Each structure stands twice: as C-alpha cells, then as structure tokens.
Amino acid sequence: MTNYIRAFAVMIAGLLLGFAMTAVSLGLGRGFGALHAGPWTAWPRHGGADISPYARAVLARSGEAPLGRDEGLAFFAPADSSGAPLDGRCDYRVADTAPAARFWTLGAVSAAGRLIDNPAARYAFTSSEIARREGGAFEIEIGAQARPGNWLPVAREPFMLVLRLYDTPLDVESAPDPATFPKIVKLHCA
Template sequence: MKAVFKWTGLLVLGLVLGIALAVWQIRNSGLGNDVRVGPWTTGRDIGTAHADMKTRAVVALRGLLALPAQEARYFTAATDSAGAPLSGKCRYALTGGMIEARWWSVTLYDPGGWLIPNRWNRHSIGSGRIPVGRAGGWTVLIGPEEQPGLWIPTGTDGAFELTLRTYRPHGTLARDPARISLPTITRGECRP
C-alpha cells in the first residue's frame, strides 16, 4: 500500500511539473520567436498546420485568429532597440521607412495582448496615417502624455508591447523577413 502511494505521488508530481512548465512557457513566450529583427520577433508558421505545438499554443493564447504569413506577418516587440523592456512611463520614438506590404499598422497592447484603455481611445497608427511623401522616413511617438503629430498613448505605467502588422507582405518581407529593416524603437525621457 505504501508503495502505491509512493508511485502515485511521483506520477502526480511529474504531471504537475509538466503542466506547470508548459503553462509557464505558453504564457511567457513571444508571439513567434523564429525570426528576430532588432527588438521585433515573428514566427514563420503562425496560423498554419506546419506550426509546432508550442508555436500553436502560444499563438492561441496571445494572438488567436492570426493569419498565415502570405496574408499577414505579425511582429511583436516587448523591448526597445537597446533591449530595455518597454515601459508606459517612458517616451519612445518609433522610426521607420518603407515597409513592403499593402498596408501596415503598429498597435500598443498590455503584455497579455489586450488594448489598454486611454482617454483618447487611440491604440494604433496605420500606414494610411503617414503623410504623403513620408512613407520612406516616418516617426511615430509613443508616451504617456499627449504629443503632436503621430502619437500613441501608453495608457499605463506598466509594461507594454507593440505589434506591427504587415498585411499582404511582398518582396524581402515575404521571402526572408530576417533580412529586412524594421522600425527602431528609441527611448526618451521617463517620468518617475
């Protein structure tokens, strides 16, 4: 009888450890870690039957209903270009150029992937908002206080993430996303 309890206990311990590790990995993995471009990461097999188990589970939790790469590539950044975690207390300049896609947008989320309420009801900037003639060199400001021009409020003092959606990617973005240039994220002043 004692032996039965012992083996049952070991079995339960193993099951709990395995589940805990899987849940921790799903909750703490980026939305696709196959390709890294500066602070941005993406996955090659998001939304497809070729995705491995971990990718599929992470996408289900953090980006359910994501499209496959030929339709849309999703890049996520949780740090600035210097590697520091994005903080809602800080100002950032997101500076980029031409992106090989039919349209793109940058959206700010909390680390769980949810929009953060703010009094401006503003959460993203799309390529349609970039002034004519500036597509090759643009800057979007991100920060807790209202700023002139293209601006996204952080809406929080805590951590946040940025998702860059590129719909109908073409050229190098479609063929080999590891070789493209993506917007840089430069931190400015932070409030205490």
C-alpha cells in the same frame, strides 16, 4: 499494499511535474521558429499548418488569431532599439520606414497583449493615414501625454509595439534586414 501506494505516489508526482513543466513552457514564449529584425520579432509559422503544439496552446490561451502565412506577418517589440524594455513612463519615437508591404499597422498593446485604454481612442496607426515626411519616412511619438502630430498614447506601465505587415514580400525563410524596420528610440522618462 505499500507497493501500490508508492506506485500511486510516483504517478501523482509525475502528473504534477508534467503539468508544471507544461505551464512553464507555455509561459516562456510563443514557440519555435522566431524571426528577428532588431527589436522586432515575428513567428511566421503561427499562421500556417506547421504550427508547433506549444505555440498552438499559447495562442489558445491568449485568444489571439494570427495572420495566415499568405496574409502577412505580425512583429512584436517589447523593447526599444537599444534593448531596454518599453515602459509607459517614458516617451519614445518610432521612426524611419517600414518593410515593403501593401498595408501595415503599428499599435501599442499592454505587456499581456491587450489594447491600452486611452481617452483619445487611438490604438494604432495605419500606412494610409499616417502623416509622413518628404521621402516617405514617418515619425510616431509614443507616450502618456498628448502631443501634436503622430501620437500614440500608452498607459504608465510596460507595453509592447505590434507592427502588422499585410501582403508583404518579406522572405520568412531568412533573417530580414533590421535597417528596413522602424527604429524605436527612447526620448526621456518621467
């Protein structure tokens, strides 16, 4: 009888350990095959048939619908260009150009990936509506206080930036040039 109890205890311990390791694995990231360009990171396999089981589980938990591989790529930036985490108590400038794409959007989301509620109802900028400087470059100011020009409001909490490139010729098999991505510069903190 004691052998049965020991075997049952070992099975329960194995199940609990398996569930714990799965929960830790799902909480650590978005899976394998990340594509990095400075502070920006994308997972090109998320929109294809070769998505890993861990990435599939993370997407199922979040409810996110990734872009298909032929549709485009979504790049996430939880930190500025110097590597410091993005914080809503600070003001930032996203500047320069975006990689080649037929259309792009740049928005801010909470650290959990949800839209940030704001009285201006501004959640993102698109490549077709943004005010540009001569030569095609742009600047977007990000912060909790309203300001003129291209301003993207955020809450006074950690956040991420999301750059979605639609119909892009970007080579997902090699590392993209970080110089072709917008720079995220911290201006000052409150």
